[in-house]
Amino acid sequence: MTIAPSGSERPVLEVEGLRVxxxxxxxxxxxxxxxxVRPGQAVGLVGESGSGKTLTCRAVxxxxxxxxxxxxxxxxxxxxxxxxxxxxGWQRLRGSRLGAVFQDPGSFLNPSLTVGRQxxxxxxxxxxxxxxxARRRAVELLDSVGLRDPETVxxxxxHELSGGMLQRVLIAIAVSGDPELLVADEATTALDTxxxxxxxxxxxxxxxxxxxxxxxxxxDLAVVADATDxxxxxxxGEVVEDGPTAEVVAAPAHPYTEALLTVAGLGGHAxxxxxxxxxxPPAPGTAGPGCRFAPRCAYATEACRLAPIALIPRADGRxxxxxxxx
Amino acid sequence: MTAxxxxxxxxxxxxxxxPVLDGVDVEVRAGEILGVIGETGSGKTTLARAVVxxxxxxxxxxxxxxxxxxxxxxxxxxxxxxxxxxxxxxQDPLRSLDPDLTVLRLVGQPLAVAGVRAAERRPRVLEALxxxxxxxxxxDRRPGLxxxxxxxxxxxARAIVTRPRLLLADEPVSALDASxxxxxxxxxxxxxxxxxxxxxxxxxxxxxxxxxxxxLAVLYRGRIVESGPATEVLRRPLHPYTALLAASAPGxxxxxxxxxAVLRGPAPDRPDRSACAFAHRCPFADAACAxxxxxxxxxxxxxxxxxxxxxxxxxxxS
Numbered sequence: 055m056t057i058a059p060s061g062s063e064r065p066v067l068e069v070e071g072l073r074v075x076x077x078x079x080x081x082x083x084x085x086x087x088x089x090x091v092r093p094g095q096a097v098g099l100v101g102e103s104g105s106g107k108t109l110t111c112r113a114v115x116x117x118x119x120x121x122x123x124x125x126x127x128x129x130x131x132x133x134x135x136x137x138x139x140x141x142x143g144w145q146r147l148r149g150s151r152l153g154a155v156f157q158d159p160g161s162f163l164n165p166s167l168t169v170g171r172q173x174x175x176x177x178x179x180x181x182x183x184x185x186x187x188a189r190r191r192a193v194e195l196l197d198s199v200g201l202r203d204p205e206t207v208x209x210x211x212x213h214e215l216s217g218g219m220l221q222r223v224l225i226a227i228a229v230s231g232d233p234e235l236l237v238a239d240e241a242t243t244a245l246d247t248x249x250x251x252x253x254x255x256x257x258x259x260x261x262x263x264x265x266x267x268x269x270x271x272x273x274d275l276a277v278v279a280d281a282t283d284x285x286x287x288x289x290x291g292e293v294v295e296d297g298p299t300a301e302v303v304a305a306p307a308h309p310y311t312e313a314l315l316t317v318a319g320l321g322g323h324a325x326x327x328x329x330x331x332x333x334x335p336p337a338p339g340t341a342g343p344g345c346r347f348a349p350r351c352a353y354a355t356e357a358c359r360l361a362p363i364a365l366i367p368r369a370d371g372r373x374x375x376x377x378x379x380x
Numbered sequence: 381m382t383a384x385x386x387x388x389x390x391x392x393x394x395x396x397x398x399p400v401l402d403g404v405d406v407e408v409r410a411g412e413i414l415g416v417i418g419e420t421g422s423g424k425t426t427l428a429r430a431v432v433x434x435x436x437x438x439x440x441x442x443x444x445x446x447x448x449x450x451x452x453x454x455x456x457x458x459x460x461x462x463x464x465x466x467x468x469x470x471q472d473p474l475r476s477l478d479p480d481l482t483v484l485r486l487v488g489q490p491l492a493v494a495g496v497r498a499a500e501r502r503p504r505v506l507e508a509l510x511x512x513x514x515x516x517x518x519x520d521r522r523p524g525l526x527x528x529x530x531x532x533x534x535x536x537a538r539a540i541v542t543r544p545r546l547l548l549a550d551e552p553v554s555a556l557d558a559s560x561x562x563x564x565x566x567x568x569x570x571x572x573x574x575x576x577x578x579x580x581x582x583x584x585x586x587x588x589x590x591x592x593x594x595x596l597a598v599l600y601r602g603r604i605v606e607s608g609p610a611t612e613v614l615r616r617p618l619h620p621y622t623a624l625l626a627a628s629a630p631g632x633x634x635x636x637x638x639x640x641a642v643l644r645g646p647a648p649d650r651p652d653r654s655a656c657a658f659a660h661r662c663p664f665a666d667a668a669c670a671x672x673x674x675x676x677x678x679x680x681x682x683x684x685x686x687x688x689x690x691x692x693x694x695x696x697x698s
Contacts, residue, residue, distance in 0.1 A: 102557050103528070202647050217420060244554075246419040246584045251628035251640065273557040276587075276631030317558040318631065319587060328562040328569070328591045334527075 065090035066234040066267035067114065070128030074109045074291075077121055081339025084109050084124075084291045086365075089284075091235060091267040096258070098278035098299060099271045100314065101288035104335050110288070111239045111271045115154050116144030132234050149180050153228030153266075157240040159220035163212040169223045170196070170208030177230060195226040200256055218249035222256065229260060236260070239271040254281045275318040279303045287311045290335045290346040293365055297372030307374045310347045345376070353378045382446070383407035384578040385431065385546050390440035390450075392423070392430050399438070400426045402602040402657075405675075406580075410545065411572055413579040415593030415610060417586060417625065423602040424582045425471070428548040431580070432468045433457050444546060464494045464542030469535055469549045477523040477534060483509070484519040487538045494542055508537040511574070512567055529560035536564070540571060546578045547571075553588050565592045586629050590614055598622045601657040604675075608682030618684035620645075620692050621658045638697045656687065664692040 067090060074084035084106040091097045099107040113124035116139060129136045131151055139147070148154065156162065163172055173195060174188040183191060189208070196204035199222040212220060221241060228236055238257060242250040258281060261268050272278050278285060278299065285299040287310060295308040306312040313331045333350040336342075344359035345351070351358070358377055365375040385408045392401040401423045408414040418424040429435040431442055433449065442450040444466055452460060460466075467490070470476035477486055487508055488501040496504070506516055512533040523531055532552060539547055549568065553561040569592045572579050583589050589596060590610065597607040598621060606619040617623040620643060627639040645663030652660065656673050659665040665688070673685040686692070 102559065247586060247625055247630075248419060248628045250630065252644075254630070274630065275558070276629070279631045280633065280637075281630075314558070317562055319558070319591070328566045330562045330566070331559040 063093050064133060065092050066132050067091040067269065068128050068130045069110075069114065069126060072110060072113055072124065072126040072129065074106065074113055074122060074124045076109075076338050079339060080123070081337075082291060083122075083338040084113070087286075087288070087291075087293055089286055089293075089296065091269055093234070093265040093267055094261050095284065096261060096268040096270055096282040098282035098285045099269065099288060100273070100275050100278045100285065102273060102314075102331075102335055104290070104337070105288040106291035107271050107273075107288050108239060109291075111237055111269065114235075114269065115148065115152065115237055149176055150231035151234050153231065153233035153236040155221065155224045155228050155236070155238045155241040157243050159217065159224040160212060162224060163220065165212050168209050168211055169215065169220075170210075173208075173223065173227050173230060176227075180231065192226075192230075195230055196223070199223075199226045199229075199260075200252070201226075216249075218245055218253065221245060221249075221253055225253075225256065225260070229264065229266070232264070233266065235267045235269065237269045237271070240273070241270075242277060243272065243274070250277070257281065275303075275314045279318075287314065290341055291338065292346060292375060293373070294347065294375045295372065296365070296374075297370070301370070301372070305380065307368075307372060307379045308347075308376045309351045309353050309378070312380075313350075382409075384410045384445060385580070386441070386443040386446075387427070387431070388441040388443075390427070390430060390442065391438040392426055392435050393438045394436060400435075400602055401430065402653075404440070404599075404602070404604055406597050406604065406607070408546070408578040408580055410578050411576045412595070413568065413572055413581055413593045415589035415596045416580060416582045416599060417584065417589055417596060418599030419584060421601075422599040424584075424599050425550055427599070428468060428550050428580060428582055431546075431548055432466055433461060434468075462494055464490055465544050466546045467539040467542065467544040467548070469539040469547065469552055471551045472555065477531065477538075479523050482520050482522055483514075483526075483534055486523070486534060487541055490538060490542045504541060505537075508541040511540060511571060512537045528556055529563060532556060532560070532564050533567070536567060536571075540575065540577070543575065544577065546580070548580045548582070550582045551584070552581070554583065554585065561588060562591070568592060586614065586625055598625070601651060603657045603685065604683070605658060605686065606682075606684045608679070612679070612682065618678060618682060618689050619658070619686050620662050620664055620688070623696075642695055642697065656685070658686075662688075664688045664695060 070088045072084060072087040076083045087110055101107045112119060170192050174192040177183045177188040177191055193204045193208055196207050201207045201222050242253050257268060260266055270278060270282055282299045285302050286293050287295040289310050295311045306315055316329045317331060342359060343361055345363045348354040348358040363375050363377060365373050367373045387404060387406045390401050390404040391399055393399050416424050426435050430437055437450045441448050484505055487505045491501045491504060514533050553564050568579060571577055581593055593610040596610045596613045597604050600621050606622045614626060617626055624643040627636045627643055645661055648661035656669045659669040668687045673687050675683045675685050677683055
């Protein structure tokens with residue numbers, strides 16, 4: 055159990071010792087991932103494809119993937135134990151206390167229904183509102199996510215809206231049940247730069263106004279850098295660094311975090327400077343006994359390859375999994 | 381040196397009276413990368429498709445190596461396409477590569493179209509795989525078994541196998557993470573040098589263009605609102621829209637956020653096509669912006685179409 059610092063509120067999300075295995079061989083794709091999200095706090099999960107960030111996020115949302123099994127020592131939403139919840143229980147939770155937005159908003163909407171109806175329907179069926187009340191509430195929600203002329207947007211079909219507008223509609227649907235936690239998995243990745251910045255601002259405003267906890271998952275460290283308070287860097291299914299975002303970005307302690315920062319080119323527009331991280335992360339179950347990043351790490355020594363490296367908490371509030379941490 | 385690709389006053393319409401490109405001028409020299417940036421619907425993909433004859437050109441000139449292609453139809457167009465001097469690299473390699481074909485067949489297709497005999501194709505395909513840094517062992521794989529970065533390289537190998545003079549790369553890195561993005565951009569940078577290739581690199585993301593493009597053209601609602609050397613355009617944008625794009629790039633921190641607060645302006649009105657294309661959402665627009673601005677050249681090598689180009693920067697936080 056993570057103990058929150060005194061004076062702070064109870065976490066909306068507590069994850070302790072999350073493990074995810076994939077395939078028939080039950081290869082370990084996520085190992086010992088632990089973190090909490092407090093009300094109004096934004097926590098970022100960042101890593102390359104295959105780092106386990108999406109599997110972590112699907113485990114938190116109770117979204118099953120074929121051949122994937124998740125289990126944890128603690129998985130709790132606002133104090134409610136989520137372990138052992140059945141499909142129907144998860145579904146109820148996702149419509150109310152748990153909200154989610156993903157990369158491709160178009161694929162989550164029914165193309166033959168107006169977006170307003172898709173927003174109002176659950177308000178009626180789950181929230182018990184009358185038809186007129188549901189419509190009024192839906193229009194309010196569309197307005198609250200920054201959609202101009204919400205009355206008109208209500209009657210639009212998905213194909214009539216831009217990608218940025220659709221993502222705002224999805225966010226409206228995600229917050230319509232007044233959730234405690236919003237999970238955004240690559241939710242701004244496919245958007246134009248200007249719209250991406252607007253949607254990130256909207257997420258920040260929603261968490262301020264509603265005290266919403268936000269779990270922001272992205273492969274792009276630049277996106278997470280500005281939009282989160284706390285940052286977990288995942289590599290090959292393990293947390294390699296965990297700490298306050300501003301401090302991690304200003305002075306990364308793990309070589310992998312440093313590499314991600316370098317390739318993200320934060321703020322830099324230097325011509326001809328295109329750094330890459332050589333090699334690829336190991337497939338689940340194929341990592342050696344030692345540090346999983348060692349084969350790609352510029353600082354790796356013999357000791358790194360011998361035995362598992364522990365995630366060590368430090369005095370500055372950071373946790374780092376590295377023998378040569380800065 | 382004359383431009384390899386010269387586009388002048390290009391107008392494209394899919395529906396009559398609704399221009400998607402509304403008087404576009406761009407040029408690219410051999411060995412040069414022109415970055416074209418713009419949001420969804422700005423017309424950047426249409427510009428690339430018009431150059432390969434896949435969009436309805438209403439007016440203007442598209443010259444490759446001095447030969448106008450804008451008027452070509454039917455057989456003449458097919459012959460020009462078949463020669464393979466101009467290649468178009470599609471946005472989404474997963475969807476644009478036939479899942480049933482091996483890498484060898486996929487990369488060899490443009491050669492087959494150009495009439496190269498089967499026996500001669502294989503060595504040229506392997507050479508193209510070398511150029512993009514793909515192992516020959518991948519030649520027998522199908523796209524489903526490749527990673528995103530590898531697939532994008534297959535698309536690139538396919539685009540250069542005919543040794544084109546001009547490559548139009550439409551969002552080649554938008555689906556990739558930062559490390560793979562830089563891999564592919566480096567490759568484009570090397571290839572244009574090795575093959576003396578002219579490249580039009582299309583993106584909605586400034587970061588992708590900043591590292592490799594020599595010059596940038598900023599497209600907004602079918603018009604080029606600013607162009608110039610990439611580093612200068614990014615360091616000191618002359619158009620408010622370019623400044624908005626630069627300030628919106630993620631990870632900019634507090635300074636950029638303060639600029640954004642000024643640059644975002646009012647909620648957009650319905651755009652007026654007889655006015656400046658950006659006026660409907662420009663925080664600096666006033667009565668002077670009602671007529672369409674013409675291109676001006678306030679600095680050598682740079683153009684901007686903005687009535688307020690000389691004074692809008694004064695409103696930015698210092």
